[in-house]
Amino acid sequence: MNAGEREELARLLPYQPELPGDRCRQLKEFVMSEIKPAKRKRRLPRPAVLAPVLAAAAAVAITLPLLSGGAAYAVTKKADGTIHITIDEAKNPEGLEADLRGMGLNAVVDYIPMGKKCSPQPRSESFLSEEEAPLTLWPVPEEGQVGFTIDPRVVKDGQTAVLEFSVSDTPGATVAGIWARVSTGPVAACRLVDSTGAPLGPSGG
Amino acid sequence: MSIRDRIRGGDAEAFEQLFDEFARSVYGHAFRLTGNQSAAEDVLSLTFLEAWRLRHRIDAGGGSLRPWLLGIATNVARNTRRAARRHDDALARLPRAEQVPDFADEVVGRADDAERLAAVQRAFGTLRRQEQEVFALVVGSGLGYAEAARALDISVGTVRSRLSRARRKLEASVADREPPRPAEQVRGDRVPAVRSAREENR
Numbered sequence: 001m002n003a004g005e006r007e008e009l010a011r012l013l014p015y016q017p018e019l020p021g022d023r024c025r026q027l028k029e030f031v032m033s034e035i036k037p038a039k040r041k042r043r044l045p046r047p048a049v050l051a052p053v054l055a056a057a058a059a060v061a062i063t064l065p066l067l068s069g070g071a072a073y074a075v076t077k078k079a080d081g082t083i084h085i086t087i088d089e090a091k092n093p094e095g096l097e098a099d100l101r102g103m104g105l106n107a108v109v110d111y112i113p114m115g116k117k118c119s120p121q122p123r124s125e126s127f128l129s130e131e132e133a134p135l136t137l138w139p140v141p142e143e144g145q146v147g148f149t150i151d152p153r154v155v156k157d158g159q160t161a162v163l164e165f166s167v168s169d170t171p172g173a174t175v176a177g178i179w180a181r182v183s184t185g186p187v188a189a190c191r192l193v194d195s196t197g198a199p200l201g202p203s204g205g
Numbered sequence: 206m207s208i209r210d211r212i213r214g215g216d217a218e219a220f221e222q223l224f225d226e227f228a229r230s231v232y233g234h235a236f237r238l239t240g241n242q243s244a245a246e247d248v249l250s251l252t253f254l255e256a257w258r259l260r261h262r263i264d265a266g267g268g269s270l271r272p273w274l275l276g277i278a279t280n281v282a283r284n285t286r287r288a289a290r291r292h293d294d295a296l297a298r299l300p301r302a303e304q305v306p307d308f309a310d311e312v313v314g315r316a317d318d319a320e321r322l323a324a325v326q327r328a329f330g331t332l333r334r335q336e337q338e339v340f341a342l343v344v345g346s347g348l349g350y351a352e353a354a355r356a357l358d359i360s361v362g363t364v365r366s367r368l369s370r371a372r373r374k375l376e377a378s379v380a381d382r383e384p385p386r387p388a389e390q391v392r393g394d395r396v397p398a399v400r401s402a403r404e405e406n407r
Binding site for chain 1: 217220221224225228229232233236237240242245246249250253254257258259261262264277280284290291292293295298299300302322325326328329340341343344345347349350358368372375376379
């Protein structure tokens with residue numbers, strides 16, 4: 001479409017007011033204050049801060065209950081190098097992503113409600129197979145606690161762990177399943193679309 | 206280091222520059238989709254919070270991040286509450302604006318202006334959501350077909366077909382509602398009411 005056509009069609013657009021400068025600055029301050037870690041709500045020390053502790057007690061698993069968003073999840077870096085994830089509330093995926101990155105795992109996390117799935121699928125053109133990169137370890141339950149264990153060592157530099165969690169709509173229930181693969185290339189953002197099939201992964205499985 | 210690399214690496218200063226550059230553009234797109242100043246401000250704020258959350262997905266190469274932001278804004282406008290929950294209900298902490306005057310009182314001085322704008326607004330409101338999104342991105346925000354396709358995660362062919370349907374419906378609807386007027390008068394009326402795509406793209 002050339003500029004002339006666009007100009008002509010602009011008459012069919014609804015009126016759109018300017019955002020006043022003062023209000024724009026106010027909204028920018030709000031956004032910047034929200035993204036700066038120093039101004040975030042309660043947050044326990046980052047994994048990097050705990051590195052000496054990890055080194056001193058290598059045989060002991062360190063559990064980091066991450067409280068931003070209200071104890072939504074917990075991640076445990078275990079002595080054998082695997083990571084155990086427990087999700088109590090399907091919220092704050094960005095926090096989980098950040099904390100996994102703090103543990104050296106570049107991950108993309110999305111929660112998929114019932115009746116939805118991510119679009120597009122597949123979200124990467126370069127997923128490794130489960131045999132090539134066995135990210136998820138089974139069985140997963142540990143001491144009666146429901147959760148998932150993943151092995152970050154299968155994710156090499158420049159690769160991304162894609163984690164999709166299906167979310168039950170039953171009150172009190174949270175995550176029902178996990179789909180986890182390693183991508184060697186770009187990963188498309190998850191846009192939730194209606195689905196009558198299973199919610200996870202390219203084939204719903 | 207490019208602004209893409211800097212933002213991807215978590216550089217808040219670069220992200221602030223991104224806000225300065227594109228906040229008004231995102232707001233304009235959000236307003237077209239929501240028709241409401243307060244909702245558009247919510248979408249604007251959440252779009253940048255989402256952009257920060259998703260910054261590691263920014264490709265190293267590529268041009269302006271504006272189409273990417275507008276794609277995020279489109280998704281946020283579809284489900285603002287969900288986006289708010291992703292950010293720990295950030296909207297609850299968003300400072301509210303003082304009383305916002307209705308645009309009809311603020312800008313439109315003449316009754317025929319108000320009537321015509323209302324007709325355009327109603328016509329736009331009759332479009333399907335996907336048609337509104339494509340029309341707003343291509344005509345309102347000035348994205349190319351390929352950019353709009355990437356922003357919405359659809360094919361270029363789908364962009365073209367939705368745009369074509371939207372145009373057809375809008376032209377028919379406005380023609381039905383608006384009595385014909387001399388060309389000069391229509392052009393003159395249009396200037397204060399509808400900003401051009403070129404202006405929007407600065």
